[in-house]
Amino acid sequence: MNVDDYQAEAADTMQFDKHDDKALSIVILGLNGEVGGLSTEYKKKMRDGDSYVIFRQKILEELGDIIWYLTSIATIQNISLSEVLEYNLKKIQERWADPRAALTLGLGVEFLDDGYEETEQFPREFVAEFKEGTDKKGKICVDVYVNGNKFGDQIRDNHYEDDYYRYHDLFHFSYVTVFGWSPVVRALMDKKRRSNEKVNEIEDGGRAIVIDEAISALVFEHARNHSFYEGVNTIDEQLLQTIKLLTRHLEINKITPRQWEQAILTGFEAWRRMRKEKVGRVICNLHEKTMFFEKLL
Structure with a gap:
């Protein structure tokens, strides 16, 4: 059955005016009740096991009622059911599709x-080396070198506790x-796209740099409460959506939550190794989307 045809027929069965101010409240509360009914049927199945022979019939009935209320919400809001389903499929595909499969970033280019x-341009392959030591005041710091060249200033934790944010x-x-x-x-590698004034200002400029640093700090604080993602394969959806919100006006607005998740977990895998070894390097390959850690002897 065509979902929009179902929506039209379901709308004809509403026993209230969909334009009434209370219509949305009625269907949302009704949906809540039907979800509770589904839970009740499952409880009976858990209690009675195979002897609850009408479980499938009851589930069929409860799911139908839930779909009716969901459809009614869409109808009241003037949203077609097919639009809801298409939007949801796109969302879950972006969330769970293989991030390596989307080489074009949705922009028609690889990079x-x-x-x-x-x-x-970013070098498509580079090696970043981290060397830990102390500064003139005896504080622990890290020097970073990319392809043998100094990368930025010495980095300290800038924190009351030694939390290894210096990596x-x-x-x-x-x-x-x-x-x-x-x-x-891009700024520290001196790879800013100065040939395009607008791109240089908006995509490579100060505001974008602040957002980049903010994402790093935000994710680090989240990771702190999740064992720095050790043994973790998925990251909270709310965090990923916050990152999407922060970057929605930038060129990476088409980057999927799944790609962000891969990047974050890749970075923390290397960070945990670096925290343990104190010195090391990462070999980065943009074509393969890989970052391998090597211990320095």
């Missing part, structure tokens, strides 16, 4: 800086590796 001169450039490198984005890395 965001394709078409620019090499001096304005957080690994997170920026993971964003570069998985989907070719990090205004922080």
